[in-house]
Amino acid sequence: MQTMTQQIAGSMGLKEGQVAAVLELLEGGATIPFIARYRKEVTGRLDEDQLRRIQQVHAYTLGLQARKESVRELIGEKGLMTPELDTALKEAKTLAEVEELYRPYKEKRKTKATQAIADGHGPLADRILAQDRPFPVDEDPAALQAAGWIVAEKFSDDPKIRETVKNFLEKTGVMESKKKKDAVDEKGVYEMYYDFADPVRKIPGHRVLAMERGEKEKILSIALEFDYPALEQRLARQIIRRPDAASWLSAVMHDALVRLIVPSVRRQIRSELREKACNAAIAGFSVNLENMLMTRPLKGKSVLAWDPGYLHGCKLAMLDPSGNLLATDVVYPFRGKGQEAQAIRRTRELLTEYRPDVVVIGNGTASRESEALVADIIREFPEISYVIGSEAGASVYSASQLAKEEFPDLAVETRSAVSIGRRVQDPLSELVKIDPKSLGIGEYQHDVPQKQLKEALDFVTDKAVNRVGTDVNTASPSLLMHVSGLTKTQIARILRARPIRTRTQLESVLTPKAYEQAVGFLRIPDGVEPLDATGIHPESYGFARQFLQDHGLDAADMRSQAFRDSLKRINPVQEARRLGVGTDTMIDIIRELRNPGLDPRDSLDAPVLKKDVLSIEDLVPGMELQGTVRNVTSFGAFVDIGLHDDGLVHISRMADHFVKDPREIAATGQIVKVWVHNVDRKRGRVGLSLTAPKR
Incomplete structure (x- = not known):
């Protein structure tokens, strides 16, 4: 019989040793980001997603084994366990299979069948079902009816019969939806589902959730x-072996299907x-959240954030390249000519005084x-560009306790402007402050299990934060909360100990385990130890220093071109063997020395900076246009081309071949070349294509 480790390895196509190593590390308190980054030799270079899958499968397998033991005990207590059933339990791969095996042995509530058994009709039912004697045609009709109830329940509890029914419905069944007779769907949200049908085996997930939402709102009725x-x-x-019993068994089977089996299987x-x-x-x-968090930042750029509005004006916030607030104001350009002139004058003054690199305009009301x-205005300032930034979630953040603590003296609206500007300067640092469900990138996010959703989104955020790393002296508590190994208590101690001069100082701030798990992801860009600015873990400093010494290099020169050029000629495999360190660790050490403070986001598309307005x-x-993917759904991608509303690239126009999942083609934050497919000026809608039109 396979061990749990073998089962997990087999189900994931991994080596048993990989799974065993990962489970041992997790059991010892290691985090997934730490294992993925600093234990590559041990795991065989498994990434965060593979590690999380091992963790999930392990937890499920533990639950499955516990349930098997529980069921085995419950059936055993009744003296009904057989070798065949025991084997079936051992071979069951899912909780659903275990429950199907247990179904016939569950304590039953009072039914027609249990009453018939109590009345003594069990032997007759067993005799007929065995089909080894002629059918008792002279039996009392009432007794035959009672026996039928017993047999119907036996059919319902039979795993093979239920499997036949389930397979038949899955292969041939159709999910149908109809509009309820008196239902009111004012905006026609569910119009396509008023008279809709899709095969069970092919129906896409987004249609399932849409139909179920319509059913929940009492607009649709659904039937399989x-x-x-x-x-x-x-x-x-499958069942009938005696012609003389065929009529009676067929009637009983029909009753079992209609009354018991089909409703349950449906x-x-x-x-x-x-x-x-x-x-x-x-x-x-x-996927959308990860791509949004990993959007390339506008590093070293000062910005004037502009949060548009009509009645309450446009809120302005001037931010230096580090996101520090320099000035704020409110202008009212849409309240008449006098106010417009004043707004233009004040904006010119801010641009002249602070000379920002970019104006960031929120994409909400009055954005156009x-x-x-x-x-x-910026035609007078050739060096200044503008970019449209997402407002999604900014209002939620600005009214939060976190925003109040960060900017206690600012109005809610001005905090929103700061958030809009900062999320272009450093999307990751700003977006971690906002509940992902407020970012407008989740399809049917309120219809899915919220605990499962939160765990998935937390994992993605943790992955992004640790992949990028963070400055221990400037990171917000919100960002530090996602650093490997850190708790609220540990973060509070870091904040009190700032400024941190060296990573060694963190040893007296954090517990040994927290230090081990977190320190590699905490950077000190201008510290006394040059290696502290890299992603090299202090546990490998000895190897790194020996490596540098052997090649006549100094870590203080890491940012010089000569230093980087010298590293290009070095073979990491040979160095790993010479120093007695793992090859993956050596490769990472050399990569970090060559690119201190390496940010994986820098290889991605930069935001599209603009000078002129595009009109529908x-x-x-x-x-042909250039745009930024703002959201990817199951039916296509929404692309910002500079209009008030994003254009839609339908899944059918994403490639020259069949596309099953739009996420295979597009990612949130990606800069793409698109072609206009159709324009609906009346409704303000634009259809786009990722494939060039055929000439």
Whole structure:
């Protein structure tokens, strides 16, 4: 019999040693980011997603084994355990399979069948079901009816019969939805589902969730339909062996199907479809969030953040390259000519005084008008560009306790402007302060299990933060909360100990385990130890220093071109063997020395900076544009091309070949070349394509 480690390795296509090593590290308190980054030799270079999958499968397998033991004991106490059942339990791979095996042995509530058994009709039912004697045609009709109830329940509890029914419904069934007779769907949200059908085996997850939401809102009715006669014929071939019992058994089977089996199997299939759809929605949300968090920052750029508004004005916030607030103001350009002139004058003054590199305009209410105004003003400032930034979640953050603590003297609206500006300067540092569910990138996020969603999004945020690393002296508590190994208590101690001069100082601030898990992800860019600015873990400093000494190099020269050039000629495999260190560790050491403070985001697309406004009136089919992917859904991608509303690239226009999942083609934050497919000026909608039009 396979061990748990062998089972997990087999299910994931990994080596048993890899799984065993990961489980041992996790058991010892290691975090997934730490294992992925600093234990590559031990795990065989497994990444964060693979490590998390091992963790999840291990937890599920533990639960599965515990349930098997519980079921085995419950059946054993009744003296009903058989070698065949014991083998079936051992071979069951899912909790659902275990529950199906246990179903016949559960304590039953009072039913027609239990009453019939109590009345003494069990032997008759068993005799008929055995089909080894002629059918008792002369038996009392009432007794035959009672025996039928018993046999129907036996059919319902039979795992093989239930499996036949489930397989038939999954392969041939159709999910249908209809609009309820008196339902009111004012905006026509569910119009496509008023008379809709999709095969169970092919229905996409987003349609399952949409239909279920419509059902929950009492607008739609949903049914899983199938060919009853065809199913009954299949079961008759499986069950009936005596022609003289055929009529009675067929009637009993029909009763079992209609009353017991089909309702249960329908619920089971819908539950599985829902679970699969939820998993897909959570996975899609996770991918979108990761891409958004890993958006390339505008490093070293000062910005004037502009949060648009009509009645309450446009809130301005001037930020230095580090995101520090220099000045704030509110202007009212859309309250008439006098106010517009004053707003233009004040904006010019701010631009003249602070000379920002970029104006960041929020994409909410009055964004279109603000963009036109700013584009006109910055014509006088050739060195200044503008960019449209996402406002999603900014208002939620600005009213939060965290924002109040960060900017106690600012109005809520001005805090929002600061957030909009900062999320362009350093998206990761700013977005970790905001609940991902407020970012507008999750499809059906309120319809999925919230605990599961939170765990997935927390994992993605942890992965992004640790992949980038953070300055221990400037990182916000919100960012530090996602650093490997740190707790609120540890973070409070770091904040009190600032400024941190060396990583060694952290040994007296953190517990030994927290120090081990966190220190590699905490950087000190201008500290006394040059290696503290890198992602090299202090446990490898000895190897790094020996390596540098042997090659006549000094860590203080890391940022010089000569230093980097000298590293290009070195073979990391030979160095690893010479120094007695793992090859992966040596490769990472050399990479970090060559690129101190390496930020994986720097290799991604930079935000699109603009000087001129694009109008929907300018668009014609076939026009080529550049845009930024703002969101990816199950049916396509929304791309910001500079209009008030994002254009949609439908899944059918994402490639020259069939695309199953839009996330195979597009990612949130990605800069893409698009072509205008169609323009609906009346509704303000633009259809885009990722493939060039055929000439």
